[in-house]
Amino acid sequence: MTGIWDLRARLYDLCEGSQLRRGASKARLFSKMQGRVLFVAVGTGVDITRFPDGQRILGIDISSEMLRRAESRRRAYRGEIEFVRADVERLALGDASFDTVISSCTMCSVPNPVQALRELYRVLCPGGRLLMFEHVRSRSWSLGLALDAMTLWTRLLGTAMNRDTVANVLTAGFKIVRIESVYLDIILSIHAVRPLEREE
Amino acid sequence: MPAVCQFDRRMLHGAREHRNWFRIGDALFLGVVGAESGVVMQVLHQSEWNFFAVSLLGMAAAMGVQMLLSFGLSPLLGSIETMAPSMVVAMVVPMLVDVAEIMGWMLGRFEAGFLGAAFGLLFFGYLAWYGSVVRRWLARAWPAAHGVR
Numbered sequence: 591m592t593g594i595w596d597l598r599a600r601l602y603d604l605c606e607g608s609q610l611r612r613g614a615s616k617a618r619l620f621s622k623m624q625g626r627v628l629f630v631a632v633g634t635g636v637d638i639t640r641f642p643d644g645q646r647i648l649g650i651d652i653s654s655e656m657l658r659r660a661e662s663r664r665r666a667y668r669g670e671i672e673f674v675r676a677d678v679e680r681l682a683l684g685d686a687s688f689d690t691v692i693s694s695c696t697m698c699s700v701p702n703p704v705q706a707l708r709e710l711y712r713v714l715c716p717g718g719r720l721l722m723f724e725h726v727r728s729r730s731w732s733l734g735l736a737l738d739a740m741t742l743w744t745r746l747l748g749t750a751m752n753r754d755t756v757a758n759v760l761t762a763g764f765k766i767v768r769i770e771s772v773y774l775d776i777i778l779s780i781h782a783v784r785p786l787e788r789e790e
Numbered sequence: 791m792p793a794v795c796q797f798d799r800r801m802l803h804g805a806r807e808h809r810n811w812f813r814i815g816d817a818l819f820l821g822v823v824g825a826e827s828g829v830v831m832q833v834l835h836q837s838e839w840n841f842f843a844v845s846l847l848g849m850a851a852a853m854g855v856q857m858l859l860s861f862g863l864s865p866l867l868g869s870i871e872t873m874a875p876s877m878v879v880a881m882v883v884p885m886l887v888d889v890a891e892i893m894g895w896m897l898g899r900f901e902a903g904f905l906g907a908a909f910g911l912l913f914f915g916y917l918a919w920y921g922s923v924v925r926r927w928l929a930r931a932w933p934a935a936h937g938v939r
Contacts, residue, residue: 611812611868725870730920736877751870768932773871774917775924 594748602634602656609636612723615772616640616694619721619779623647625689628713629671630678630706631696635660637723643668648688650676678706686715694723697755699748707762714784720764722780727752729775737776756780815867816875817914823859823876824910825903827852827883832902835891849884856880875917879910 609616617640629637632649633656641647649664649671651657657673664671676682678700691710700706710720728734737751744751756778759766764782772779831848839847856879860872883906890897890905897905 610866611871614808728874732878733874736874736881739877739881740873751874766932769928771921771924771928773868774921775928776870776874777868 603636603659609640612772612777613640615770615779616723619723619770619781620692622719622721622781623690623692624719626687627690627692628683628688628710630691630693630710631699632657632660632673633694635663637692637694638663638667638671641667641669645669645671647671649673650678650681652677679709681709681713683713685712686718687713688718689715690719690721692721692723695725697722697724697758698750698753703753703755703758704761707758707764711762711764711784716784716786718784720759720780720782720784722755722759722782723772723777724755724780725751725777726755726775733774733776812867812871813918815863816871816917817911819859819863819867819872820876820879820910820914821907822910823856823879824883824906824908824913826855826859826906827880828887828897828902828904828906828909829899830855831884831887832897832899835887841888841891845884845888848887849881852884853877853880875913879906879913882913883909 616637620637620640621642623642623645627645627647629647629649632638632651635649638649638660647670649657649660651660651673652675654675657675660673664673678696679702691714693710697703697706714720727737734752740751741749756766756769759780759782763784765785766780766782768781770779770781771777830852831845834844834848834851837844856876857873860869860876863872886905886909887897887902890902
Protein backbone atom coordinates (compact mmCIF):
# COMPACT_ATOMS: atom_id res chain seq x y z
CA MET A 591 0.00 0.00 0.00
CA THR A 592 2.68 2.50 1.03
CA GLY A 593 4.77 1.55 -2.00
CA ILE A 594 1.94 2.34 -4.43
CA TRP A 595 1.51 5.83 -2.95
CA ASP A 596 5.24 6.52 -2.94
CA LEU A 597 5.18 5.68 -6.66
CA ARG A 598 2.01 7.67 -7.38
CA ALA A 599 3.45 10.71 -5.62
CA ARG A 600 5.70 11.26 -8.65
CA LEU A 601 2.76 11.68 -11.03
CA TYR A 602 0.13 12.99 -8.62
CA ASP A 603 0.54 16.69 -9.30
CA LEU A 604 0.35 16.12 -13.04
CA CYS A 605 -3.31 15.04 -12.86
CA GLU A 606 -4.48 16.42 -9.52
CA GLY A 607 -2.18 19.38 -8.96
CA SER A 608 -4.37 21.84 -10.83
CA GLN A 609 -7.08 23.29 -8.61
CA LEU A 610 -8.61 25.27 -11.43
CA ARG A 611 -11.99 23.57 -11.22
CA ARG A 612 -12.25 22.32 -7.64
CA GLY A 613 -10.24 24.99 -5.84
CA ALA A 614 -13.14 27.33 -5.02
CA SER A 615 -15.31 24.51 -3.62
CA LYS A 616 -12.42 23.24 -1.51
CA ALA A 617 -11.71 26.73 -0.15
CA ARG A 618 -15.41 27.11 0.79
CA LEU A 619 -15.44 23.77 2.62
CA PHE A 620 -12.10 24.24 4.38
CA SER A 621 -13.08 27.74 5.53
CA LYS A 622 -15.23 25.93 8.15
CA MET A 623 -12.21 24.42 9.93
CA GLN A 624 -11.67 25.57 13.49
CA GLY A 625 -9.69 24.67 16.62
CA ARG A 626 -7.27 21.76 16.53
CA VAL A 627 -7.33 20.39 12.98
CA LEU A 628 -6.37 16.93 11.68
CA PHE A 629 -5.72 16.82 7.94
CA VAL A 630 -5.98 13.23 6.71
CA ALA A 631 -3.96 12.14 3.65
CA VAL A 632 -1.92 15.23 2.90
CA GLY A 633 -0.82 13.94 -0.51
CA THR A 634 1.47 16.41 -2.23
CA GLY A 635 -0.21 19.20 -0.29
CA VAL A 636 -2.25 20.69 -3.14
CA ASP A 637 -5.10 21.39 -0.70
CA ILE A 638 -2.90 23.39 1.67
CA THR A 639 -3.10 26.35 -0.71
CA ARG A 640 -6.88 26.40 -0.06
CA PHE A 641 -6.66 26.45 3.75
CA PRO A 642 -7.60 29.58 5.67
CA ASP A 643 -4.58 31.29 7.21
CA GLY A 644 -3.60 30.99 10.84
CA GLN A 645 -4.75 27.42 11.62
CA ARG A 646 -2.96 24.81 13.75
CA ILE A 647 -2.98 21.62 11.72
CA LEU A 648 -1.58 18.10 12.06
CA GLY A 649 -1.25 16.53 8.61
CA ILE A 650 -0.87 12.78 8.17
CA ASP A 651 -0.16 10.56 5.18
CA ILE A 652 0.80 6.93 4.73
CA SER A 653 3.45 7.82 2.14
CA SER A 654 6.70 9.50 3.16
CA GLU A 655 7.29 10.44 -0.51
CA MET A 656 3.98 12.34 -0.57
CA LEU A 657 4.94 14.18 2.61
CA ARG A 658 8.36 15.01 1.18
CA ARG A 659 6.71 16.53 -1.89
CA ALA A 660 4.23 18.47 0.25
CA GLU A 661 7.02 20.07 2.26
CA SER A 662 7.33 23.23 0.12
CA ARG A 663 3.58 23.86 0.41
CA ARG A 664 3.75 23.30 4.15
CA ARG A 665 6.49 25.93 4.45
CA ALA A 666 4.52 28.40 2.31
CA TYR A 667 1.39 28.11 4.50
CA ARG A 668 0.70 31.09 6.80
CA GLY A 669 -0.08 29.08 9.89
CA GLU A 670 1.23 25.97 11.65
CA ILE A 671 1.25 22.58 9.96
CA GLU A 672 3.09 19.57 11.27
CA PHE A 673 3.46 16.40 9.21
CA VAL A 674 3.47 12.86 10.60
CA ARG A 675 3.59 9.61 8.62
CA ALA A 676 0.59 7.58 9.82
CA ASP A 677 -2.10 5.15 8.71
CA VAL A 678 -5.61 6.58 9.09
CA GLU A 679 -6.98 3.14 9.99
CA ARG A 680 -4.67 2.93 13.04
CA LEU A 681 -4.06 6.39 14.48
CA ALA A 682 -1.74 6.75 17.45
CA LEU A 683 -3.70 9.81 18.60
CA GLY A 684 -5.75 10.33 21.73
CA ASP A 685 -9.57 10.15 21.86
CA ALA A 686 -11.40 13.44 21.21
CA SER A 687 -8.17 15.28 20.50
CA PHE A 688 -9.32 17.34 17.47
CA ASP A 689 -12.09 19.87 16.79
CA THR A 690 -12.02 19.44 13.02
CA VAL A 691 -10.98 16.60 10.74
CA ILE A 692 -10.58 17.28 7.04
CA SER A 693 -10.05 14.87 4.17
CA SER A 694 -9.74 15.35 0.46
CA CYS A 695 -10.12 12.44 -1.99
CA THR A 696 -9.07 10.01 0.74
CA MET A 697 -11.90 7.55 1.36
CA CYS A 698 -11.54 6.21 -2.20
CA SER A 699 -8.05 5.04 -1.34
CA VAL A 700 -8.06 3.57 2.14
CA PRO A 701 -8.50 -0.24 2.20
CA ASN A 702 -11.25 -0.14 4.85
CA PRO A 703 -13.07 3.21 4.73
CA VAL A 704 -15.50 2.44 7.59
CA GLN A 705 -12.59 1.52 9.89
CA ALA A 706 -10.83 4.75 8.87
CA LEU A 707 -13.96 6.80 9.56
CA ARG A 708 -14.40 5.10 12.96
CA GLU A 709 -10.85 6.16 13.82
CA LEU A 710 -11.66 9.73 12.76
CA TYR A 711 -14.82 9.57 14.89
CA ARG A 712 -12.70 8.49 17.87
CA VAL A 713 -10.13 11.29 17.57
CA LEU A 714 -12.78 13.96 16.94
CA CYS A 715 -14.29 15.60 20.00
CA PRO A 716 -18.10 15.42 20.46
CA GLY A 717 -19.62 18.19 18.35
CA GLY A 718 -16.45 18.29 16.22
CA ARG A 719 -16.61 18.74 12.46
CA LEU A 720 -15.73 16.29 9.71
CA LEU A 721 -15.19 18.16 6.43
CA MET A 722 -14.74 15.89 3.44
CA PHE A 723 -14.13 16.57 -0.23
CA GLU A 724 -14.67 13.15 -1.76
CA HIS A 725 -15.63 11.40 -4.96
CA VAL A 726 -18.22 8.62 -4.80
CA ARG A 727 -20.23 6.30 -7.05
CA SER A 728 -22.94 8.10 -9.02
CA ARG A 729 -26.61 7.07 -8.72
CA SER A 730 -26.98 7.56 -12.46
CA TRP A 731 -26.79 4.07 -14.00
CA SER A 732 -24.61 5.18 -16.92
CA LEU A 733 -22.12 7.14 -14.84
CA GLY A 734 -22.21 4.50 -12.09
CA LEU A 735 -21.35 1.86 -14.68
CA ALA A 736 -18.47 3.99 -16.00
CA LEU A 737 -17.13 4.41 -12.46
CA ASP A 738 -17.44 0.64 -11.86
CA ALA A 739 -15.51 0.04 -15.10
CA MET A 740 -12.82 2.54 -14.11
CA THR A 741 -12.45 0.82 -10.74
CA LEU A 742 -11.34 -2.38 -12.52
CA TRP A 743 -8.00 -0.73 -13.28
CA THR A 744 -7.79 2.11 -10.72
CA ARG A 745 -8.05 -0.54 -7.96
CA LEU A 746 -4.64 -1.80 -9.07
CA LEU A 747 -3.33 1.68 -8.21
CA GLY A 748 -5.03 1.70 -4.81
CA THR A 749 -8.16 3.72 -5.67
CA ALA A 750 -11.82 2.68 -5.91
CA MET A 751 -14.00 5.05 -7.90
CA ASN A 752 -17.30 3.52 -6.83
CA ARG A 753 -17.53 3.79 -3.06
CA ASP A 754 -20.63 4.89 -1.15
CA THR A 755 -18.79 7.28 1.17
CA VAL A 756 -21.97 9.00 2.39
CA ALA A 757 -23.29 5.66 3.69
CA ASN A 758 -19.89 4.91 5.23
CA VAL A 759 -19.90 8.25 7.07
CA LEU A 760 -23.31 7.41 8.54
CA THR A 761 -22.22 3.85 9.40
CA ALA A 762 -19.27 5.23 11.35
CA GLY A 763 -21.71 7.19 13.52
CA PHE A 764 -21.42 10.72 12.14
CA LYS A 765 -24.39 12.98 11.56
CA ILE A 766 -24.42 14.67 8.16
CA VAL A 767 -25.10 18.39 8.29
CA ARG A 768 -24.86 19.25 4.64
CA ILE A 769 -23.74 17.83 1.31
CA GLU A 770 -22.97 20.05 -1.65
CA SER A 771 -22.54 18.87 -5.20
CA VAL A 772 -19.19 19.86 -6.65
CA TYR A 773 -19.57 17.77 -9.80
CA LEU A 774 -22.93 16.02 -10.26
CA ASP A 775 -23.28 13.39 -7.52
CA ILE A 776 -19.73 12.17 -8.12
CA ILE A 777 -17.65 14.81 -6.32
CA LEU A 778 -19.23 15.90 -3.07
CA SER A 779 -18.41 18.36 -0.36
CA ILE A 780 -19.59 16.69 2.85
CA HIS A 781 -20.01 18.47 6.18
CA ALA A 782 -20.67 16.03 9.05
CA VAL A 783 -20.36 16.21 12.83
CA ARG A 784 -19.68 13.79 15.65
CA PRO A 785 -22.89 14.06 17.64
CA LEU A 786 -22.71 15.32 21.21
CA GLU A 787 -22.72 12.50 23.78
CA ARG A 788 -26.37 13.01 24.70
CA GLU A 789 -27.44 12.49 21.06
CA GLU A 790 -25.41 9.26 20.63
CA MET B 791 -25.88 49.35 -1.56
CA PRO B 792 -23.63 48.22 1.31
CA ALA B 793 -20.08 47.30 0.35
CA VAL B 794 -20.53 43.73 1.65
CA CYS B 795 -23.51 43.12 -0.69
CA GLN B 796 -21.56 44.48 -3.66
CA PHE B 797 -18.74 42.10 -2.79
CA ASP B 798 -21.17 39.13 -2.57
CA ARG B 799 -22.67 40.03 -5.95
CA ARG B 800 -19.22 40.18 -7.54
CA MET B 801 -18.33 36.80 -5.99
CA LEU B 802 -21.59 35.27 -7.22
CA HIS B 803 -21.09 36.64 -10.72
CA GLY B 804 -17.50 35.36 -10.70
CA ALA B 805 -18.55 31.87 -9.58
CA ARG B 806 -21.25 31.71 -12.26
CA GLU B 807 -18.83 32.82 -14.96
CA HIS B 808 -16.29 30.27 -13.66
CA ARG B 809 -18.92 27.51 -13.90
CA ASN B 810 -19.99 28.54 -17.39
CA TRP B 811 -16.45 28.31 -18.76
CA PHE B 812 -16.21 24.74 -17.46
CA ARG B 813 -19.60 23.91 -18.98
CA ILE B 814 -18.36 25.09 -22.37
CA GLY B 815 -15.17 23.05 -21.86
CA ASP B 816 -17.16 19.93 -20.88
CA ALA B 817 -19.47 20.25 -23.90
CA LEU B 818 -16.59 20.66 -26.35
CA PHE B 819 -14.67 17.82 -24.77
CA LEU B 820 -17.58 15.37 -24.93
CA GLY B 821 -18.21 16.42 -28.54
CA VAL B 822 -14.58 15.73 -29.43
CA VAL B 823 -14.54 12.36 -27.62
CA GLY B 824 -17.77 11.40 -29.38
CA ALA B 825 -16.37 12.36 -32.80
CA GLU B 826 -13.12 10.52 -32.10
CA SER B 827 -14.96 7.37 -30.99
CA GLY B 828 -17.18 7.39 -34.09
CA VAL B 829 -14.25 7.86 -36.45
CA VAL B 830 -12.12 5.15 -34.76
CA MET B 831 -14.96 2.63 -35.07
CA GLN B 832 -15.72 3.63 -38.66
CA VAL B 833 -12.06 3.20 -39.66
CA LEU B 834 -11.93 -0.27 -38.11
CA HIS B 835 -15.14 -1.30 -39.87
CA GLN B 836 -13.37 -0.63 -43.17
CA SER B 837 -11.26 -3.72 -42.51
CA GLU B 838 -12.52 -7.16 -43.53
CA TRP B 839 -12.13 -8.64 -40.05
CA ASN B 840 -14.82 -10.40 -38.06
CA PHE B 841 -17.62 -8.02 -37.03
CA PHE B 842 -17.48 -8.85 -33.31
CA ALA B 843 -13.69 -8.64 -33.20
CA VAL B 844 -13.88 -5.22 -34.86
CA SER B 845 -16.58 -4.12 -32.41
CA LEU B 846 -14.52 -5.08 -29.37
CA LEU B 847 -11.29 -3.71 -30.80
CA GLY B 848 -13.02 -0.50 -31.88
CA MET B 849 -14.51 0.10 -28.46
CA ALA B 850 -11.17 -0.61 -26.77
CA ALA B 851 -9.35 1.72 -29.17
CA ALA B 852 -11.96 4.49 -28.76
CA MET B 853 -11.67 4.21 -24.98
CA GLY B 854 -7.88 4.20 -25.18
CA VAL B 855 -7.90 7.49 -27.10
CA GLN B 856 -10.57 8.86 -24.74
CA MET B 857 -8.36 8.09 -21.73
CA LEU B 858 -5.37 9.83 -23.29
CA LEU B 859 -7.52 12.88 -24.06
CA SER B 860 -8.89 12.85 -20.49
CA PHE B 861 -5.41 12.69 -18.97
CA GLY B 862 -4.31 15.52 -21.22
CA LEU B 863 -7.20 17.75 -20.25
CA SER B 864 -7.41 16.82 -16.56
CA PRO B 865 -5.31 19.81 -15.37
CA LEU B 866 -7.82 22.08 -17.10
CA LEU B 867 -11.19 20.36 -16.60
CA GLY B 868 -10.47 17.98 -13.69
CA SER B 869 -9.56 14.29 -13.76
CA ILE B 870 -12.84 12.63 -12.75
CA GLU B 871 -14.88 15.37 -14.43
CA THR B 872 -13.32 14.42 -17.78
CA MET B 873 -12.79 10.68 -17.30
CA ALA B 874 -16.19 9.47 -16.06
CA PRO B 875 -18.63 11.06 -18.55
CA SER B 876 -16.32 10.67 -21.54
CA MET B 877 -16.00 6.96 -20.79
CA VAL B 878 -19.75 6.60 -21.26
CA VAL B 879 -19.51 8.45 -24.59
CA ALA B 880 -16.56 6.30 -25.71
CA MET B 881 -18.55 3.15 -24.87
CA VAL B 882 -21.84 4.13 -26.48
CA VAL B 883 -20.70 5.83 -29.71
CA PRO B 884 -18.86 2.73 -31.08
CA MET B 885 -22.04 0.74 -30.38
CA LEU B 886 -24.06 3.29 -32.36
CA VAL B 887 -21.68 2.89 -35.31
CA ASP B 888 -22.06 -0.90 -34.96
CA VAL B 889 -25.85 -0.58 -35.04
CA ALA B 890 -25.62 1.58 -38.16
CA GLU B 891 -23.41 -1.08 -39.74
CA ILE B 892 -25.88 -3.87 -38.84
CA MET B 893 -28.74 -1.83 -40.28
CA GLY B 894 -26.77 -1.54 -43.51
CA TRP B 895 -26.12 2.21 -43.27
CA MET B 896 -22.57 2.61 -44.51
CA LEU B 897 -21.33 5.62 -42.59
CA GLY B 898 -18.47 7.64 -43.99
CA ARG B 899 -15.79 9.06 -41.72
CA PHE B 900 -17.53 12.44 -41.54
CA GLU B 901 -20.95 10.95 -40.77
CA ALA B 902 -19.50 8.69 -38.04
CA GLY B 903 -17.67 11.67 -36.51
CA PHE B 904 -20.83 13.79 -36.71
CA LEU B 905 -22.95 11.05 -35.12
CA GLY B 906 -20.39 10.73 -32.30
CA ALA B 907 -20.16 14.47 -31.71
CA ALA B 908 -23.96 14.72 -31.65
CA PHE B 909 -24.16 11.96 -29.04
CA GLY B 910 -21.40 13.65 -26.99
CA LEU B 911 -23.36 16.92 -26.94
CA LEU B 912 -26.61 15.11 -26.18
CA PHE B 913 -24.93 13.39 -23.23
CA PHE B 914 -23.65 16.77 -22.05
CA GLY B 915 -27.29 17.94 -22.07
CA TYR B 916 -28.23 14.93 -19.95
CA LEU B 917 -25.42 15.74 -17.49
CA ALA B 918 -26.59 19.37 -17.19
CA TRP B 919 -30.13 18.14 -16.40
CA TYR B 920 -28.85 15.45 -14.03
CA GLY B 921 -26.67 18.00 -12.22
CA SER B 922 -29.71 20.18 -11.48
CA VAL B 923 -31.66 17.10 -10.25
CA VAL B 924 -28.77 16.19 -7.93
CA ARG B 925 -28.54 19.70 -6.47
CA ARG B 926 -32.30 19.75 -5.78
CA TRP B 927 -32.14 16.26 -4.26
CA LEU B 928 -29.26 17.20 -1.94
CA ALA B 929 -31.07 20.34 -0.81
CA ARG B 930 -34.18 18.25 -0.06
CA ALA B 931 -32.27 15.45 1.69
CA TRP B 932 -30.78 17.83 4.30
CA PRO B 933 -33.36 20.62 4.38
CA ALA B 934 -32.67 21.73 7.97
CA ALA B 935 -29.06 22.34 7.16
CA HIS B 936 -29.59 23.97 3.76
CA GLY B 937 -27.85 27.31 3.75
CA VAL B 938 -25.68 26.53 6.78
CA ARG B 939 -22.14 27.77 6.29
